[in-house]
Amino acid sequence: xxxxxxxxxxxxxxxxxxxxxxxxxxxxxxxxxxxxxxxxxxxxxxxxxxxxxxxxxxxxxxxxxxxxxxxxxxxxxxxxxxxxxxxxxxxxxxxxxxxxxxxxxxxxxxxxxxxxxxxxxxxxxxxxxxxxxxxxxxxxxxxxxxxxxxxxxxxxxxxxxxxxxxxxxxxxxxxxxxxxxxxxxxxxxxxxxxxxxxxxxxxxxxxxxxxxxxxxxxxxxxxxxxxxxxxxxxxxxxxxxxxxxxxxxxxxxxxxxxxxxxxxx
Numbered sequence: 001x002x003x004x005x006x007x008x009x010x011x012x013x014x015x016x017x018x019x020x021x022x023x024x025x026x027x028x029x030x031x032x033x034x035x036x037x038x039x040x041x042x043x044x045x046x047x048x049x050x051x052x053x054x055x056x057x058x059x060x061x062x063x064x065x066x067x068x069x070x071x072x073x074x075x076x077x078x079x080x081x082x083x084x085x086x087x088x089x090x091x092x093x094x095x096x097x098x099x100x101x102x103x104x105x106x107x108x109x110x111x112x113x114x115x116x117x118x119x120x121x122x123x124x125x126x127x128x129x130x131x132x133x134x135x136x137x138x139x140x141x142x143x144x145x146x147x148x149x150x151x152x153x154x155x156x157x158x159x160x161x162x163x164x165x166x167x168x169x170x171x172x173x174x175x176x177x178x179x180x181x182x183x184x185x186x187x188x189x190x191x192x193x194x195x196x197x198x199x200x201x202x203x204x205x206x207x208x209x210x211x212x213x214x215x216x217x218x219x220x221x222x223x224x225x226x227x228x229x230x231x232x233x234x235x236x237x238x239x240x241x242x243x244x245x246x247x248x249x250x251x252x253x254x255x256x257x258x259x260x261x262x263x264x265x
Contacts, residue, residue, distance in 0.1 A: 033071040040225060041098055043138070044074040045085045045129070046106030049145055051076040052203075053214035055221075062218045065235035068226065071098065081108045082125035086132075095136045102225060103133040104183070106143035109207060112170030113147070113163055114155055126174050141224065142182045144171045146189040146213070149206035164190050181263035183224040185217045188254035192216060192247065199243045211238055212247065219251035224264055229256060 033039035044050050056072040063070045075091050085091045111117040133140045147163030157163040164186055175182050189201055201213035222230040229252035236244035
């Protein structure tokens with residue numbers, strides 16, 4: 001009987017230790033907004049470019065390493081366009097589910113690069129979403145994405161650089177029309193690629209981001225939202241110190257050296 005009591009006690013202690021460890025993980029990840037004096041709430045509307053590697057969570061963890069609290073949610077099913085977001089009851093519900101500071105809009109990867117697709121799909125959707133976002137009391141923010149590693153030759157973009165330029169043009173035009181700021185992830189991506197060294201940013205499919213690509217996106221959003229450089233922030237769990245610092249510095253330089261280029265305050 002004594003041995004049984006010892007075994008039960010050991011199980012209870014182990015359970016308490018695991019519970020405490022789980023709580024510690026949640027706290028160190030980002031404690032959120034419940035007890036925060038100052039907190040930033042961000043809703044992401046996008047697709048797999050947002051959800052692969054969990055960009056929203058990565059941004060929250062990066063922010064917490066800089067002493068900033070965030071509450072983040074996302075509606076980002078694979079393959080969705082911004083027109084899908086406009087017609088989604090869940091998107092409408094999320095927009096009024098919290099007092100968001102920012103709502104991020106990320107279009108499908110190819111649509112912004114082709115003028116006919118911009119006019120028929122992207123721009124009508126962005127106009128409608130911006131109205132909905134501002135009516136909910138939040139600030140809209142456009143997520144300028146990156147081009148495919150091999151470009152899109154079928155539509156006149158023979159390489160990554162030409163596709164990136166077309167994507168940038170697509171976002172800039174609607175941003176200027178509606179006075180919406182941009183998070184220049186794609187332009188920062190271009191700068192990393194232009195450096196010609198590690199780290200790589202794409203997955204093997206040449207489209208979706210690998211972990212470092214998503215980390216770059218998180219760094220750009222940190223700079224765009226908080227107006228401060230992420231350089232030196234300590235959270236980069238799978239990236240070397242040197243690569244992380246290069247990514248952080250590139251994100252900061254792209255977003256902050258000329259904020260007016262991206263409509264950032």
